[in-house]
Amino acid sequence: MSTSLVERDTAQPTRTTAPLGRLLAAEVRWVLRRPRTLVMLGLFALIPILIAVGIVIADRQAGGGLIGAVAGNGLVLPIAALTLSLTLLLPLAVAMAAADAIAGEASHGTLRGLLLAPVGRLRLVGVKAFGVLVVATLAVLVIAVVGVLAGTLIVGGSGQVVTLSGTTLGTGEALGRVALVAVWVVGQLAAVGAIALAISSLTEHPLVVLASVLGGLIVFGVLGAIPALDWLQPWLLTSGWAASADALRDPLPLGGLGESTLRALCYLAIGLGLTAVRMQRRDA
Template sequence: MTLVESATTPHRGSAPMGRLLGAELRWVLRRPRTLVMLGLFALVPILVAIGVVVADRNGGGGLIGAIAGNGLVLPVAAMTLMLALLLPLAVAMAAADAIAGEAAHGTLRSLLLAPVGRGRLVVMKAFGVLVVAVVATVIVAVVGVLAGLVVVGGADGTLVTLSGTTLGFGEAMGRVGIAALWTVGQLAAVGAIALAISAFTEHPLVVLASVLGGLIVFGVLGAIPALDWLSPYLLTTGFSAGADVLRDPMTWGDLGGSTLRALCYMAIGGGITTSRMLTRDA
C-alpha cells in the first residue's frame, strides 16, 4: 500500500535537489547587480597594483607595503583588505535578496507554498549565498594573481614570504588557495548571520545595514583594550589571520581558530534561519 502511494504521488519536497540548486544559481548569477558588483570587485586588485607601482616601490609597512616588487602578495593582500567590508557587502546583498527580497516582492509566499520542503528551501538559499561568496573571492584571487604578475611583477614569479624565504610559483598558488578557502569560510559565517536576519524581515536594506553595522561595531569593540575579554567571541577578531599564509613555515593557529569561530557563527545563523523558516506562516 505504502509502496504504491509513494510511487504515484510524489510527496512534498521531493523535487530533485540538483534542479533546485541550479535554478537558484541561475537566479543569483543572472541578477545584474550581482554581476556589476563582481565586476567592480575585479577592479580592486588592479587599482591596488597600480597604486603600489605608482608609489614607486615605497609603499610603507603592512601587507600593502609587502606587495612592492613582490606581486604574488597582491591576491592575499587584496582578499585581506576586502574581507573588512567589501566582500561581506556582497554576501549580505545576496542574503538580503534571498529571503527578505523575495518577501518584499511577494514571491516568498509562492516558494513557501510550493512543493519544496522548508529545509530544502533554506539549503537552496544558503547555497546561493555561498556561491556569491566563492565567486567573489575567486575573482579577487585570480585578478590579484594576474595583476600581481603583470602590473607589479618582480621576484621572478616567486613569492617572498614575510619570513624572508622564497617560495616557488606552485607553492605560492597553494598559499593563495589556502587564503581563498579561509576567506570563503569567514564569508560563509557572515552569510549565515545575514540569512538569519533576512528570515526575520521583509526589508532587504535592514539586512545590509545590520550586517555592515554589525561588522563595524565588532571592529570597534575589538579595538577597545578594556573589552579584550570580548574578542574571542567576535568574528572580526580573526579577519587579520589571512596574512599568516605569507609566513614560512605557515602558522595554523590563528587560521584554524578563526575558522572554528566561523563554523560556530555558521551553526548559529543556520540554526536560527532554519527554525524561523520552518515555523513561518506562508
C-alpha cells in the same frame, strides 16, 4: 459509478518533490542573472588592479605591512586584496545576497509561493544558503584570479615570493598560500552569510539586513580594538580576520587561521539554525 471511479475521484493529489540538483541550478541561475551581482563581480575585479597600479605609480614605495610586501612580489597581491576586501566589501556583497534571498523574496511577494511549493522548508533554506555561498565563492575567486594576473603582469617579480619572515617561497608554494587564503575567506564569508540569512528571515526589508550586518561588523571591530575588552576577542567573528597575513610567514602558522575557522563554523551553525527555525514557523 464503480467503486474504483469513486476512489479515484476522492483521492488526494500526490505532492512531488523537485530534485535537489534542479533547485540548486535554478537558484544559481537566479543569482547570476541579477545585474547587481554582475556589477559587483566587475567591481571586485578592479580591486587588485587598482592596488597594483597604485604600487607601480608610487614607484614601489608602498610602506610596510601587506601592501608594502606586494612591491616586487606580484603573487602577494591577491592575498593583500582579499585581506583588504574582507574588512567591508566582501561582507557587503554576501549581505546583499542574503537580503535578496529571503527578505527580497518576501518584499516582492514571491516567498509565499516558495513556502507553498512542494520543496520543504529546510530544503528551501539549504537552497538559499547555497545561493549565498555561490556569491561569496565567485567574489573571492574573481579577486584571487585577477590578483594573480595583475600581480604577475603589472607588479611583476621573479615568480618567487619574499615572505614577511624574510624567506623565499617558490611559485607553486606561493600559489598554494593564495588558495589557502581564498578558501579561508570563503569560510569567513559563509559565517557572515548565515547570520545575514537569519536576519533576512525576520524581515521583509532587504535594507534592514544590510544595515544590521554592516552595523554588527562595525561594532565588532570597535569592540575588538578596545584593550579593556580583550576577553571578548574569542567571541567576535572579526577578531581573527587579520590572520590572513599569516600566509606570508614561514613557517606557516596555522593557529590564527584555525581559531578563526572554528569561530566561523560556530557562527555558521547558529545562523543556519536560526534561519531554519524561523522558516519552519513562518506563515505562508
